[in-house]
Amino acid sequence: MSAGTEWPLWEVFIRSQHGLAHRHVGSLHAPDAAMAIRNARDVYTRRNEGVSIWVARSADLHASSPDERDALFDPAQDKVYRHPTFFPMPDEVKHL
Amino acid sequence: MTGTGLPPASADALLFDYLLRLADSDIVLAQRLGEWVGKGPVLEEDIAQTNVGLDLLGQGRLWLAYAGEVEARYATRGRDENELAYFRDGSEYRNLLLVEQPNGSYADTLVRQFLYDAWHLRMLDALARSRDERIAAIAAKASKEVRYHVERSSGWVVRLGDGTDESHVRMQRALDALWMYTGELFAADASDDALVAAGIAADVTALREPWRQAVGDVLAEATLAMPSDGWMQGVHGRGGRQGVHSEHLGQLLAVMQSLPRAMPDARW
Numbered sequence: 001m002s003a004g005t006e007w008p009l010w011e012v013f014i015r016s017q018h019g020l021a022h023r024h025v026g027s028l029h030a031p032d033a034a035m036a037i038r039n040a041r042d043v044y045t046r047r048n049e050g051v052s053i054w055v056a057r058s059a060d061l062h063a064s065s066p067d068e069r070d071a072l073f074d075p076a077q078d079k080v081y082r083h084p085t086f087f088p089m090p091d092e093v094k095h096l
Numbered sequence: 097m098t099g100t101g102l103p104p105a106s107a108d109a110l111l112f113d114y115l116l117r118l119a120d121s122d123i124v125l126a127q128r129l130g131e132w133v134g135k136g137p138v139l140e141e142d143i144a145q146t147n148v149g150l151d152l153l154g155q156g157r158l159w160l161a162y163a164g165e166v167e168a169r170y171a172t173r174g175r176d177e178n179e180l181a182y183f184r185d186g187s188e189y190r191n192l193l194l195v196e197q198p199n200g201s202y203a204d205t206l207v208r209q210f211l212y213d214a215w216h217l218r219m220l221d222a223l224a225r226s227r228d229e230r231i232a233a234i235a236a237k238a239s240k241e242v243r244y245h246v247e248r249s250s251g252w253v254v255r256l257g258d259g260t261d262e263s264h265v266r267m268q269r270a271l272d273a274l275w276m277y278t279g280e281l282f283a284a285d286a287s288d289d290a291l292v293a294a295g296i297a298a299d300v301t302a303l304r305e306p307w308r309q310a311v312g313d314v315l316a317e318a319t320l321a322m323p324s325d326g327w328m329q330g331v332h333g334r335g336g337r338q339g340v341h342s343e344h345l346g347q348l349l350a351v352m353q354s355l356p357r358a359m360p361d362a363r364w
Contacts, residue, residue, distance in 0.1 A: 007138070028140050031255060038248055042144035 009058040010036040012043075014050035022054050030055075099227065099294030105170040107294075110287050111228075112166045113190065114297055116180070117337050118223075119159030120191035123181060124345070125212060126153035127352050128199055137202055144248065148209070151241040156181075158234045182356035186345045193329050193336040194277035196345040203256060203266035207274055210249035214311050215281045215303065217242045222298035231296065250314045257318025264319065271315075272323050279328025280335045281307070 007029040013022035025044050030036035036055040044050070064072060076082065100107045129149030136142025160177040168174025175183075194212055199205045220242055223235035256263040282304040284292070291297035308322075315322050334340045355362065 029138060030140065035251065035255070038251065039140040039144060041244075042147050043140055046143075046147065 007031050010040075010055045011058050011061060012036075012040040013054040013056075014040070014044055015052040015054075016050055017048070022052065025049075027058060099296065100290050101294075102290070108166050108170040110290060111296065112163050112170075113287060114291055115159050115163035115166060115231075117190040119156045119163060119180075120189050121195050121212075121216075122152040122156035122159065124189070124191040124348065125195040125209075126150070126156060127348055128195065128205075129209075131199055132205065145205075148245050148248070151238075151245065155234070155238040155241070158238070162230050162234065178356065182353045186341050186349055187339045189336070189341065189345060189349070190339060191336050191341075191345070192277070192280055193342055194274065194280065196336065196342060196348060197274065197277065198344055200270065201266060203263070204270040204274070206249060206252045206256065207267060207270040209245070210253045210314070211274060211278055211281075211311065213242060213246040213249045214314075215278075215307055217246050218303045218306055218310075219298055219300070222303065226297070227295035253314055253320070254318045257315070257320040267318070268320050271320055275323040275325075276327060276329050279325065280330035280337070283331040283333075283335065283337075285333050285338065 008031075009027055010030055010033075011027050012025050014025045015022045028036065028039050028043055030039045033055060037053050040053045040055055045053070100110065102110065126149045129145055129152070132142065132145050132149075134142065136145055157177050160180045164174040164176050164180060166174070192212075194208060197204075197208060217239060220235040220239040224232050224239060226232045226235065253267065257267045258264070282300045284300050288297055288300070292299045312322055330336055330338075330340070336345075
């Protein structure tokens with residue numbers, strides 16, 4: 001915010017009609033959280049995209065650094081035993 | 097239509113005129129909001145404001161379509177929604193004076209919207225209980241949209257009224273300037289009375305106190321002063337709903353109607 005003249009940026013998360021989790025859809029500017037939700041409703045749900053909205057100040061999100069990608073994620077690549085693919089699943093068990 | 101005690105043709109003519117009154121305020125305000133497209137103070141607001149305008153246009157179309165069907169019952173033919181919107185002159189328009197007022201600054205636009213939304217919602221809730229099923233159905237559908245309009249414009253009135261010194265002054269000035277058009281929202285004439293008695297129209301005189309209460313609550317939160325009722329425009333049977341308009345409507349219609357009038361058969 002430069003001298004209080006710019007509205008802060010908000011990240012918008014929408015839960016779709018069929019989705020269980022909120023998904024990041026984009027960002028927008030708004031003076032406060034209530035207006036951010038209203039703006040998100042008008043900008044991101046015009047075509048019936050959602051049933052629930054979350055917003056969070058972009059400044060409050062903390063992200064992993066791209067530089068650390070190898071250290072963080074490469075070690076998982078050769079550990080197939082972490083995937084639950086070695087167990088026979090009974091047919092009766094749904095939604096796994 | 098029954099219940100007015102009038103011959104069917106006269107009663108239908110009355111209903112037709114009433115439907116135009118409902119339609120025209122929506123259409124004229126939608127056109128006003130359309131003037132902001134691409135010029136909103138921020139992108140988000142540009143989109144939000146346009147959404148509201150499109151909601152109103154959609155509602156106006158529903159009222160006009162019904163009006164045309166009613167007209168066909170007593171006239172040689174009923175006009176369709178395009179003909180009613182684009183080929184009536186200003187003196188045939190039946191909208192409230194409030195909605196034809198120019199956009200002014202964004203404060204003027206928001207205050208106009210807030211005053212109208214707060215009335216519009218109560219109007220639709222009353223119309224949803226109309227004995228005319230078509231009116232009740234359109235009103236019930238529209239009130240869902242308008243409930244959001246009220247929330248949005250109220251939110252802005254609070255934020256800008258109780259915002260900076262500059263925004264407060266602008267909002268109060270807009271409120272003071274537009275207040276004289278709010279009397280017409282609650283003024284009923286003889287044709288309103290006949291349709292209210294028949295259980296078809298909404299009794300606007302009963303909406304005044306709830307409206308003042310709701311508007312007063314928002315203004316108090318916004319630290320804005322509710323103006324006192326001075327000279328009110330259009331309340332003595334010679335207002336927008338009787339076809340007597342300010343000069344602003346003619347200019348608005350000239351823009352809105354120029355294309356269909358230049359090319360009557362134009363199609364998308």
